[in-house]
Amino acid sequence: xxxxxxxxxxxxxxxxxxxxxxxxxxxxxxxxxxxxxxxxxxxxxxxxxxxxxxxxxxxxxxxxxxxxx
Ligand SMILES: [Zn+2]
Numbered sequence: 001x002x003x004x005x006x007x008x009x010x011x012x013x014x015x016x017x018x019x020x021x022x023x024x025x026x027x028x029x030x031x032x033x034x035x036x037x038x039x040x041x042x043x044x045x046x047x048x049x050x051x052x053x054x055x056x057x058x059x060x061x062x063x064x065x066x067x068x069x
Contacts, residue, residue: 014028014029016029016032017035017039018030018035018039
């Protein structure tokens with residue numbers, strides 16, 4: 001039923017890890033400087049915006065939390 005391999009390796013289909021668009025050679029593996037900056041910001045863990053740490057404390061709307069192990 002479920003197709004396991006949809007992404008075949010070897011295919012020249014590297015995508016921008018940020019938005020999934022075809023990368024530009026100048027900004028590989030990203031498609032643009034914008035996406036490169038986004039990735040860079042992630043790596044640095046710094047936000048240009050106000051640093052507001054989001055606490056994973058939001059209640060699950062479905063009421064189905066992860067299984068307790
Ligand atoms: Zn991109």
